[in-house]
Amino acid sequence: MACIRKELLDLMEWPSSARVRFSQEEPIHTNLLLNHMEQAFAHIGDQRTMGLYGGLIIYPKYKFYSQPQVGFNIILQDWNHDDDPEALYLHMINGVYNLNRDTLIQPTQSIDGANFSRFHIHSALINGKGRFYSGTIDTDEINTHNGAPLETFEVEYSYSYRFRVISAATLFPFRVYVQGHPQLNVRASDGFEIVQGNESSSKDLLVESFIIHPGERYDFTFNANNRNQNAYLLVAESIEDLSAKNPPEYHAAEAIIQYKGKPLTYPEKDSNDQSHCTVQSPCVTFNCPYLFYPKSANRLCITFDKAKSNESLSNFNEVLTVDETLFFNFAFPGESGNTPGSVNGRQFIHPISPILTNEADLRTQCTESNCGEDKICSCTFNVELSSEKVYQFVITNLGNGRGWSHPIHLHGHYFFVMKMGFGSYNEDTGKFLTSTTEIECIGSKNYCNSAQWANNSWTQSGYNIPGLQLESPPAKDTIIVPTGGYVIIRFKANNPGAWFFHCHIDLHNTNGMGMVLLESNKKWKYGKYFERYSVSIFSLFCL
Numbered sequence: 001m002a003c004i005r006k007e008l009l010d011l012m013e014w015p016s017s018a019r020v021r022f023s024q025e026e027p028i029h030t031n032l033l034l035n036h037m038e039q040a041f042a043h044i045g046d047q048r049t050m051g052l053y054g055g056l057i058i059y060p061k062y063k064f065y066s067q068p069q070v071g072f073n074i075i076l077q078d079w080n081h082d083d084d085p086e087a088l089y090l091h092m093i094n095g096v097y098n099l100n101r102d103t104l105i106q107p108t109q110s111i112d113g114a115n116f117s118r119f120h121i122h123s124a125l126i127n128g129k130g131r132f133y134s135g136t137i138d139t140d141e142i143n144t145h146n147g148a149p150l151e152t153f154e155v156e157y158s159y160s161y162r163f164r165v166i167s168a169a170t171l172f173p174f175r176v177y178v179q180g181h182p183q184l185n186v187r188a189s190d191g192f193e194i195v196q197g198n199e200s201s202s203k204d205l206l207v208e209s210f211i212i213h214p215g216e217r218y219d220f221t222f223n224a225n226n227r228n229q230n231a232y233l234l235v236a237e238s239i240e241d242l243s244a245k246n247p248p249e250y251h252a253a254e255a256i257i258q259y260k261g262k263p264l265t266y267p268e269k270d271s272n273d274q275s276h277c278t279v280q281s282p283c284v285t286f287n288c289p290y291l292f293y294p295k296s297a298n299r300l301c302i303t304f305d306k307a308k309s310n311e312s313l314s315n316f317n318e319v320l321t322v323d324e325t326l327f328f329n330f331a332f333p334g335e336s337g338n339t340p341g342s343v344n345g346r347q348f349i350h351p352i353s354p355i356l357t358n359e360a361d362l363r364t365q366c367t368e369s370n371c372g373e374d375k376i377c378s379c380t381f382n383v384e385l386s387s388e389k390v391y392q393f394v395i396t397n398l399g400n401g402r403g404w405s406h407p408i409h410l411h412g413h414y415f416f417v418m419k420m421g422f423g424s425y426n427e428d429t430g431k432f433l434t435s436t437t438e439i440e441c442i443g444s445k446n447y448c449n450s451a452q453w454a455n456n457s458w459t460q461s462g463y464n465i466p467g468l469q470l471e472s473p474p475a476k477d478t479i480i481v482p483t484g485g486y487v488i489i490r491f492k493a494n495n496p497g498a499w500f501f502h503c504h505i506d507l508h509n510t511n512g513m514g515m516v517l518l519e520s521n522k523k524w525k526y527g528k529y530f531e532r533y534s535v536s537i538f539s540l541f542c543l
Contacts, residue, residue, distance in 0.1 A: 049077075076167045111430050
């Protein structure tokens, strides 16, 4: 069964009585939705890995006339030649094998040492097209590929173009850049405009590249100002550290940016030596899930919380005062042989009927006898949210189940990113050292199923936390939570419904890393309508 993201149904012509997200007096602001870039994809099992996804672009009605809006759309996917959605999950549990050599393929890591799960990609795709590179043993460079056709975008010299990038990836983040054009202007994330600086001194978010995680969407513009070649590659390279691979591997999606009037040519990939990044002029990468690259890379990181909102109608002022703070740990805690994906140690089990309309039928509740600070349980984890309260979520990736960074997505809402907290790193090598000391995990087994601020004064007010983004925080609906760190988000509970809150990595979600927010369930008035039209609980999650 395939599901559609909630933003798509918000825009469909449903009877007004059925628009649940618009049943309250103050609906989700349509002026923000009208500037959204969304994706529709399967949310059941691992069907997205086989290409069950699509994009929806809604152009702004009146904003940002100075920026180019009509441009090019890109959907990214990591691709495995052998897997299918049924076997994929089993491979994550039991391991991936090289069938030609009868050997186990070891999972990769990012440059900070954070793990990627057992999903091996052979190549990556842009709009369904990509090249497969193969290397030779005991060589450093890899330039041989299968010659497959690539998506081509034609540009005209001296013009500026907007690219909208959607990540439908199963697991891997990608660093996106354009050959021969070392400056990209990041315009928006998840449909919301962003800049650097503040309202009084804002400036464009100019970078050499940016990292996009599964479920995220990014807009960028670039100037077609380099005709030294007929064409250049737009590259989305996985952030895996593949330096130890023998034969070498190269995991990247590619497309051609072709200058109008020039003969069509297929550019070759860059060498491993990114010579345009120097000590004097290091390259800047935005949205890193870590703080540092190795010094030898001559590359600097800007984390997402350093961006500012550029939405003139942003309502961030309504979340400056917090009514309640909740901690949620997305991780793989437990003992050897029992470390499922979970939230606060609760591996999610899908209910067999809608929670909001058939709550009494739920037979998989989370109970105190089975779940707790030092226990791992399997249940339909849900938390009730009260209407119109402002919630501060502290999304953590801590305890003995950390080690993987997670892109966390909230249905039914956008939220404001107030702060990202990281552990400590070796600034020379970029390697992760220790988890943040700003959060204390409660319990004797270090599962971090329950947590609190290490500094008690931080609990007294939403203003006491140092480093909070209180002036024009950026809005989003998917945010990367770094291993050993945390992210603070805030939103107002003004949209009644049952909203899925989960890791956007297919395999982690299937393994149970998700939960349901039961928001303002006393205001749910349209249960009979949904039963009449046979919308299942899975559809409620996927709206």
